[in-house]
Amino acid sequence: MSKYLDLSIRELHELLVSGKIKPKDLVLEAFDKLENSDLNAFITVCKDEALKRAEELENADKSSMLYGIPIAIKDNINTKGIRTTCASHMLENFVPFEDAFVIDKVNEAGMIIVGKTNMDEFAMGSTSQTSYFGAPKNPWDKTRIAGGSSGGSASVVAGLLAPIALGSDTGGSIRQPASYCGIVGMKPTYGRISRRGLIAFGSSLDQIGPMTKNVYDNALVLNSLVGYDEFDLTSSNREAEDFTRLIGEDIKGMKIAVPNYFISDIVDSEIKENVLSVCELLKENGATVDFIDIKHLEHAVTLYQIIAMGEASSNLARFDGVRFGYSADSNSVDELYAKTRAEGFGSEVKRRIMVGSYLLSGDNAKEYYTKALQVRNSMKESFDEAFKKYDLIIGPTTTTVAYHLGEGMDDVRKTFLDDVLVIPVNMAGLPGLNIPIGFNHEHMPIGLHIIGNRFEEAKMYKLGSFIEKELNLDLKVKEENHE
Amino acid sequence: MEKLSKEEVLHVARLARIAVSEDEIEKYQISLKQLLDDVEKIKDINDISEDVLVTPAFEGCKLRSDDEVDTTDFSKFKSNIPHSVGDFIEVPVMINE
Amino acid sequence: MSNYKKTVGIEVHCELKTKTKMFSNTLNNYGAKENSQVNTIDLAYPGSLPLVNKGAINLALKAALILNCKINKLVCFDRKNYFYPDLPKGYQITQARHPIGVDGYVMINVGGIDKKVRIHDIHIEEDTAKSIHQTDKSYLDFNRSGVPLIEIVTEADMHTEEEAMAYLTKLRELFVYADISDCKMEEGSMRCDVNVSISKDDTLGVRTETKNIGSISSVGKAITAESIRQEEILENGGVIVEETRRFDEKDCKTILMRVKETGNDYRYFPEPNIPEFEITDDEINSVKSEIPKLPDELRSEYRTLGVNENNIKTLISNRELCSFFEKVKEFDPIITSNLITGDILSYLNKNNLSLKDIKLNEDNLKELVKKIKNSEISSKQVKTLLPILMEKGGNVEDIMKEHGMVQISDDSALQTIVDKVISTNPESVNDYKNGKDRALKYLMGQIMKESRGQANPVTVNKLLIETLNK
Structure with a gap:
């Protein structure tokens, strides 16, 4: 049973700062759970390193909101001295000697790395079943996929093995597994987070992002990951900002658009209904919702x-x-x-x-x-046009809920179609956020995709947080008792 | 079901420098064909821009000064190198081009 | 002899003289211990990303300006994909779509005739690793991996070996003078690939490419050898195949390396890790202002100053001497050039030294030139003094004093010597009076000898004539 790991980061922070718990307590709980977990969410765990770090942190400065919080890292992000496999036989024994830029940020913020998460091999896939180490499972139904490629990271957070995981997203690989597992996943604007140390899949599409249980946590983690990196030429040189700053603001007057293609027949009807009812909720609270067309979706x-x-x-x-x-x-x-x-x-x-x-x-x-x-440019221009009129674009994150492990494995095209709604965001370099908005009749999570204009993550968190509060879903997976 | 020819499979495998066994060739004849049929759709797309979008990074490119130096001690690389002799990396003899 | 016309196009790769590499921040350091100038970028480690060296961009821009190219202000890079162990990323970052310079030219002079060799383009790329081959293994050293290169591609504008060699000599001269590249073919910092075809008429024949030729003179030999080979094939009814060959220096012939793969298999596409950027007019002007005087300008300037052709040739071919000459020439270019290309250069050559190794400097050389010009030092004294200046340095006046090289300009002291020489050489005096000019020279020589070379020759000459005509 969870003692602490089902709490929000804010709650954990209070416990840590007041001295009621120590970082070590969180690490021990995380390892107690992950060592007994059958989710296959990790490729490598680093207990010794994590415990050592937890002890070191005991006397460190506690002001960071993320001080002492355990985090799991997708296994395509380089970690010094910890093998980084990309879930591939090719890198099964590869040990980087330099940390990725984001790992420096994770360490600076006082987080504790507990392990490297399972994923599709080289992030290629939408189910994490291409992993050399076997597929991670969906905590809501262990016969189902966790999604991909950041399936292990989604599984870790939904399974309450760690409060935070980092994923990477080339064509939906953070948002789609977040949707399948009922968690919050952000793919920030291209250039927001340095890609140095992220093992490249599609360089002009790849972006690292945080995966968390709730919107506020997510914004907090993003705060710690961003920053200019002179060693990534695509890294943005913008000033730091607080991504939580708009959370809690009234959404009255917000202009929301829903692309018609996102609610077309390709989307499962239960998911469509959930998304449309969120639209109603937004209208009831003073936002406008228009249905528009974006080119080439x-x-x-x-x-x-x-x-x-x-x-x-x-x-x-x-x-x-x-x-x-x-x-x-x-x-x-x-x-x-x-x-x-x-x-x-x-x-x-x-x-x-x-x-x-x-x-x-x-x-x-x-x-x-x-x-x-050229088509990509045209699509990007069409998004640019839309954002002249609208604050945010929303739609479903996926066309279906998480399906069963092994399903559709004989169709090499299926894995691409799973990401049809989330890919455009990578093409245009926009930020995209998944938040859970309900469950289908099998009690599998349904996700809402919020798309913002470039560098407008704060606005997305504002809307996401509002919806999260209004819906007030019970997103806690029923835990098995391992004792 | 439509298939690629064996030669076509061998050609792309050669481009990618990936060895393929006889069994695999048969599978690739079908699966590669499916993907290649998919991408064929690009040819029918109209209403596109003249310009290409290579990367959605729009803040230009900050160049590095020629004076900044950062070298890594070669010993750090060694444990990951499959075959090395002294400080050289060893490979089967290259046909000297 | 042959009624075939040769057509030659040349691709030259030059390593840029930067401190660090093109896309990484390790040192561009020729001759260092193997794999000592590397980091994760040079070894294409997973997660590594390219950086762009501004110094290299500026040198490439300078080269494009010198070659009279149109500048592509929008700079972007492409990946050229191919597999080879010396290419760590499996692709080379290069400029395929927009080379930094296009449509330029270089003027060459062969047999007194000026000719324009058009430059198709000049683009920036990165060098590969160095490999050493043994029987069944090869060994890789990544120090060279990522060193900045420019590739200069000509149009097929050359038709003789001499033109090709003149072009390469000119290119090297320009790049060395503008501090763009060392252009040392023996160290590989300049490499040439030569495209040769032959034809009996104005249509172009099928061309072959001969790669990595070791010296400029070998380029001439390779063109001869390859055109003879092609001619033999055609004369025997054969056809030339588009292929890549290499030049064997020993046997003086070209050898097949590989038949060109059909079509383009380099799978070029835009490099997504480097956003495109603009070179501003200010940057172009600032690079322009850094271009020093180039050999053609120097040559014509030296001619105007009266420096002889041999000295000009020697100076231009030795950039270090030439820039030294530039700094000291003002007082008397002719005397200065004679000293530099004569005694000074032979001293350097004999002792295998360069200017920076010796004590001679701008100040004392200028002082010496002044003394020579004012006849305050004899040529014999110069011969003694120069080695001292080069070995020990110091100022000319002091050394002359120290070694008793004082000039006797005092009329009365010289008159004594003149009188003495006249009285001991009555025959010569007679000869002089009978109109034999040679006698005067002889007497002058005797006087100089008597003064141990210390007499001021101008004064002596004046006194001698006056005395003889009395």
């Missing part, structure tokens, strides 16, 4: 396939058995490459690299890749 999957697979085919070329990672026995360079990559990568990754390589070869680069970048 229906082409999101095609764009994603071309851009993400193209970039990935190039980003993953460095895994060649020469400088790090898995290396197959071989007598020639050609054999070294072909065997290392055949044996080191799983089938989803290989398929994407092959298709990506094909899309960039010869004249294809122009026909597919350049064209996709």
Whole structure:
């Protein structure tokens, strides 16, 4: 049973600052739970390091809101001295000697890393079933997927194994598992958080973000992760801001848009109903809700396939058995490459690299890749237009609730279609937030997707927090007693 | 079901430097074809901009001064290197191009 | 001999003379211990991202300006994807869409005729790692990985070996003078690939590319060898295949490396990790203002100053000497150039030294030139004094005093010597009076000898003539 880990960060902070509990108490509870968990949410746990850190923190400055709070890190983010596998045989034994930028931030804020979370191999997938280490499970129903690619992170937070997890999102990989697991997940504006130390999948799409139980916690964590990094040329140079600052403000007068495509027939009717009832709630509270069209939303999957697979085919070329990672026995360079990559990568990754390589070869680069970048620009411009008139755009995060493990594994396209509603945000570099808004008839969580204009995360948290308070859902998974 | 030819599969596998077994070729003939059919849709999209969007980072590019230096001791890399001799990284002999 | 016309285009890679690398912040340090100048970016570690070196951008911009290129102010990069162990990321970051400079030219002079070699483009990229090969293993050193390169691509504008060599010599001269690159072919900081085709008429033949030729003179030899090879094939009814070859210095022939892969398999696409950026007019002007006087301008200036062609050639070919000359030439360019390209250069060569190793400096060389010009020192004294200046330094006046090289300008002291020489050489005096000019020179020599080289020759000459005509 949870003693502390079901509490909010604010509640934990009060307990820690008052001295009623020590960081070590939280760490011990986290390990007690995760060691007995059958969610398969972690690839690597680091108990010794976490306990040592908890002790070190006892006499440290406690002013940070995140002081002493355990956090789980997606296993594609480099952690010094802790192996970072990307859920791949290729990096099964890879140990970085430098922390990612966000890990420095996590440490500066006084958080305690408890382990590295399971995910789709190299973040390629929507179910976390492509993991070399087996799929993590959905705490709401362990026969179901946690979503992906940040499935382990979502599972950790929903399963109350740690109050915070970091995920990464290339085409929905934070928001979609957050939706499936009934938690809050933010993919910030592209450039908000440095990507240095995040093992690249699609460089122009990737973004790290926080996954938490509630909106306020999420904003607090985001506060600690942002900041300019001169070693990531796409990192934003903006001044620091407090993302919690608008939380609690009245939503009266807010202008909300819902793209028609987001409530079209591709979306499960129960989910659609939930989203539309949220729209009613917003109107009742003085916001306006309009239904609009955004260009090319229906082409999101095609764009994603071309851009993400193209970039990935190039980003993953460095895994060649020469400088790090898995290396197959071989007598020639050609054999070294072909065997290392055949044996080191799983089938989803290989398929994407092959298709990506094909899309960039010869004249294809122009026909597919350049064209996709033009469509991408057009989509971005259409979003820009919408944000001239509206504060926020909302819709469902996913077209269905979390489905059963193993389902649809024979269709290589399904995994892309799962992310149809969340991909456009990555294409345009916008921030996107998932918040839980209800359950379907099987009591599986349903998520709302809130899209903001670039760098307007604070506004999204304001709306998200308002809805969260109004709905006042019971989002606690019934815990099993391990005693 | 439509398939890629065996040669087409071998061609993309070669581009990607990934060895494929006979069994795998058969699977890829179908699965790669499905994905390639998907991306084919890009050709039918109209009403697009002239300009490309390469990355949604719009704050320009801060260049680094030539005077900033940060070197890493090679010993730190060593435990991750599959094959090394002294401070050299070893690979099967490269056909000298 | 042959009725085929050769057509040559050249691609040159030059390593830029920066302190650090192109996309990482490790040192660009030739000759360092293997893998001692690396970090996670150079080894393409997972999670590493490129940085952009402003110094390298400026040097490339300078090169583009010198080659009279149109500048693409919008700077962006692309990935060129291919697999090779010396390419850690599996792609090279380069400029495929918008090279920093396009449509430039270089003027060359072959056999007294000026000719324009057009530059197609100049673009920025990064170098690969160095590899050492043994029988069954290769060994990689990533110090060179990421060193900034510029690639300069000409149009197929050259038709003879001489033109190709003149182009390369000119390019090297320009880059060395503008401090863009060392252009040391022996160290690989300048590398040439040569495209050669032959044809009997104005249509272009199928071209081959010969890679990585070791010296400018070898480029000439490689073009000869490759055009002869192509001619033999055509004369025997064969066809030329588009292929990549290398030049074998020993056998003086080109050898097949690989047949060109059909089409473009480099899978170019825009580098998403580097947002595009603009070079401003101010930045261009500031780089322009840093361009020093270049060899062509120096040559014509030196000609105007009366420096002889040999000295000009020697000065221009040695950049260090030339910039020293620039600093000291004002007082008398001719005397100065003679000293620098004569005694000074041979001293340096003999002792394997460069100017920075010796004590001669701007001040004492200028002082010396002044003394020579005013005939306050004899050429014999110069021969003694220069090595001392170079080895020990100091000022000319002091050294002359120290070594008893005082000039006798005092009329009465010199008159005594003149009188003595005249009285001991009556035959020469007679010869002089009979109109033999040679006699005067002989007497002058005797007087200088008598004064141990210390007599002021101008005064002596005046006194001697006066005395003889009395």
